[in-house]
Amino acid sequence: MIDDPVPELVQSVALGLIPGLGSKTLYRLLDAFGALDGIFEAPHDALLAVRGIGPKLAAAIRAADLDRTREDIIRWRAGGIQIARRDDPCFPRLLRELDDAPPVLFWRGDLRPDEARTVAIVGTRTPSAPARRTAEALAGALSACGCTIVSGLAAGIDTAAHRGALHAGTRTLAVLGSGVNRVYPPGNQALARQIVASGAVIAEVHPNAGPNAPALVARNRLISGLSDAVIVVEAGATSGSLHAARFAGAQGRAVYAVECAAAGTQHLIETGAAQPLPPTAGAWYALAERLAAGMF
Template identity: 45%
Template structure:
């Protein structure tokens, strides 16, 4: 590699090179990193040490040793910078923190658009490509409601439910992220070119795959772990028993994410997978309130574009007045009288609002007339 490059570019090129080697998927990469610790050490490792890594055979060891992807990596980085695509690594500041919780996070995340801190408040909506009008309506409706509440909608840019979810978030003026199973230079399906441009302008297109990766059936289940990994929870709409969306639900369970399902007609096979999930413990969704109530606590407070500090997702359903009253309640116990006095507002209205906040589980009442802000 060019020694004149900054050290950060050298490391990035080494990671791109490793990512370009055919056969180095998430599991093999994880095993290599466990053994060697960095892309540089992997690329410079002796053959026998590489062969000692589970899953690495002679062909893959040779591809790593002979650095067959070196020139391709330099060209890949050049093309990304010309197109103003970002390449994020786990060391990059704006690499999504939710992905770092995964057992096999993407080593590289190609990004067309912008990832923001408030995208930590994200919910995925996935489902069948061959869906009914009912499914499309529910996906667009829920996505729009989530977007208006300040939640980023994540999906996979596919036909059907995914398309409706992105469209609903865009129409509501919210943010949406499309996780692709192809490279950024291969929008799939082709008819979603215009949709992909709108997503990039109002959120981001992301993928772990190189720029020229064409659609391959086996890569779609692999990318599904990123859809769930970017999200606090996953909502399934019209997933049949053989639907690929069920892979996303499985990843969500493995990653400790919340799983929701929208019911359909009990005699329609399009929703059979959703009904199985509900029977087995997934949360039933009738409206956005079910989602906000069911989502677990945040790892850390998130500041939204409206400058609201959110501690639990259910706070997103509050009115402006309710949010203002909630802001009077701190993480440390305060006496009810002190909260009322600090508001300088009508005490009866404050007391009734605090009761509503307690019912919504964003405020917790303690013995002795004390209140504290709920964080879980």
């Protein structure tokens, strides 16, 4: 039997899934009203007084259906989806520390509050064959040294990184820009099932949500936020992986870029936004040793 969700979870999910209500604005609401109950009890005009809340968002908060949300949570849990709010003990510690941490997370699989060492590997969706092999081998080398690999389940480098970790027989975490019931791209559904068996597939959006550009960009802050370090493999000038590198820098994470001729990678290295990482196994194992020693 599925346990009845606590009111705080129901309220957090209801707020977290309101379109356009970002996490920073939600936390401003909490500061303004002191508790989740206070947000739902607040008059329309009081909601409008909070920075970031306009008439549309105020109306959406006032119209939130908590009974429907409770029923949804029970149904999602029955379908194998786990849900946690930021204050729950099972919420990942590194994510909890972010000022824009998601108010709730949804996942399938085994998401742990404290991974020993986590490294994100990201890059272009259309990699060269050498870059694809590099991403897979890099993930395998870091996994063999006890690192958990984080990526975004996108085509290309992300896929190679997840596969490298799975081939090494270790955990990997996939952060989606869609809901956990709507794996994107669809061609990675089998890979997602493998990841769930040894790690977790994670999202902050509604479990049935399809992918969209804002969510795909926003999930990069979760990829970097879950990680001690971020490694970019072959990023073009407009690669989405550059978002992950920028978020990582803002979050104080270590950022590395595998040396290659790709324009985005070169820019990261030349501007000092990333430390260069030679495309050699020796360099990867040396990095793993530094990570193991906490030298990010």
